[in-house]
Amino acid sequence: MSAPAIKTVGLSRWYGEVQGLAGLDVTIQHGVVGLLGPNGSGKSTLMRLLTGQIHASRGYVEIFGERMTPGHFKSFRVLGHAPGEDIHFENERACDFLLLLAKLGGESGASARDRVDKALDRIGMTPKANVRLREMSKGMRQRIKVAQAILFEPPLLLLDEPLNGMDPPSRRQTLDLVREYSNTERTVLLASHVLHEVDAITDHLIMLHHGRLLAEGQLSDIRNLIEQKPRRATIRGKGLTQIAAKLLSEDRLSGLTMEGDDCLHLDTRDLTKLLLELQQVGADGQIETLETDDQKLDAVYDMLVGGSAR
């Protein structure tokens, strides 16, 4: 298929006065793409728009070139979705729940059962096939949600916070499944607010904040993007006001925040030079501790959203 797996153009959604998503323009081809953002950033709104569960206030979505709107059902032949909310089919056994959805998807009899067995096997839940969903842990139900999304092995998989509540082995198994999917020219959009989960599986990110696109691309590209943004060093010790005055006079800082008498946050566009300067001015022991933000994904995200998002 030559059309991108997902294309959104000016996609916006308002909930009354509240902005859920604002003018989102993204194009996703294949591979695993991480959709990052804190709670309320618009991830689930985007997922619902991608699956036609809600109407867009403006803009549109295309799935493999087909316009997705509420009621449009043909795209679900190429799209599997594991929503963020719990399953809520408490009284159903896992196999019956999956069988229901397999049959609703057009399969019948033995072929539906075959699909259910395969999906359960892939997520390692075959021994729990006859357990009712209400008797399962949240992590197990999460895996069943993933199983229903991969029932038809669609070329596009949308997973909304799939690792929530999973124990470490289940996480590993689910992440392996996602990796396996991405190795077969399929597309997986994995939404999460837990950054290291996404960091562990993909380098391709879409970051949302307050319904807006904060950044998109490779993690390394995003890092480059923020190279020009201030970095922060935090020092603790005594006589910090003298150090602050000296650094300000030498125009090394883009920002400075005092936290009490013994803590100083220093913002700079050139962290390396600042650290050298601090080595000199703190040589007489005034600085007791020095911390800098790191370049891990958490730090990148915090920096992009101004530290207010989490």
Add this chain to the structure above:
Amino acid sequence: MNGVMTVTAFAWRQRVRGLRLLAPLAIALLPSLVLLLGLTFGHNPDPLNLYRRFLVPVSLYFVLPFVTMFVMLPVLQELYSKGAIGYFFTRPVPRWQPLLGLFLGGWLATIPAFLAAVLVPAAMCMAVDQAADTETMTNLTEVWMQTVGGLFGVLVLASLAYGALCLLFGVWSKKPILWSFFALFIWGVLFGTLPGDGQMWSLHYYLFGLAREWCGITEIWTGMFPPVENPPTVFVSLMGLGLVMTVSLLLAAFAARQRDIL
């Protein structure tokens, strides 16, 4: 249609499993309690007459709308309120298919309550309605069979139309209980029994067309909500009920495309 049947089975399981049938059964059996009092303490009660003049109208006024609401409304409301309807609406089938399955499953789940509503009081009445000779007894049994079967038929057919209305409100509104109460009880029962030409715009008008023909009722015991004087024919009644059901289902399918799943 494989998907429709699967969802039908799911919805039916959901509504009859565990203690969920208790409330509809309690509603269905409430008139039986009153009937029992009438049979026990009434002055020379005629059981068949009591069944026709009390139980048939009460079943149409009270049992039908409330059992239908109790069974049909949660079918959709639970799925929508929890966002679980999304599992059905993100499949490669048009939304009317799972909706139809939910409707049929809910409708089938009303049948045990309606069976209880007609059979339990009939058993009570027949136990005291003994004829002197065999021939009279045979004729009486035939009349009883016709009355009980007729009432069951009216309830089951009417619940198709009433259930479709509940389904429509379940999809279209976030307050389906309020709308259903208005449509089934206010518009149906009350408006449908007010004298005048306006009766024919109420769904209840058509139920009495069937009840008069199939159960033989022409008057009621309490004097309240007297049955319509000129009920429609069976054909017109069936057409009326069928039309309401079809239009409601079509509107529900349309509404399902419009309503956001949040």
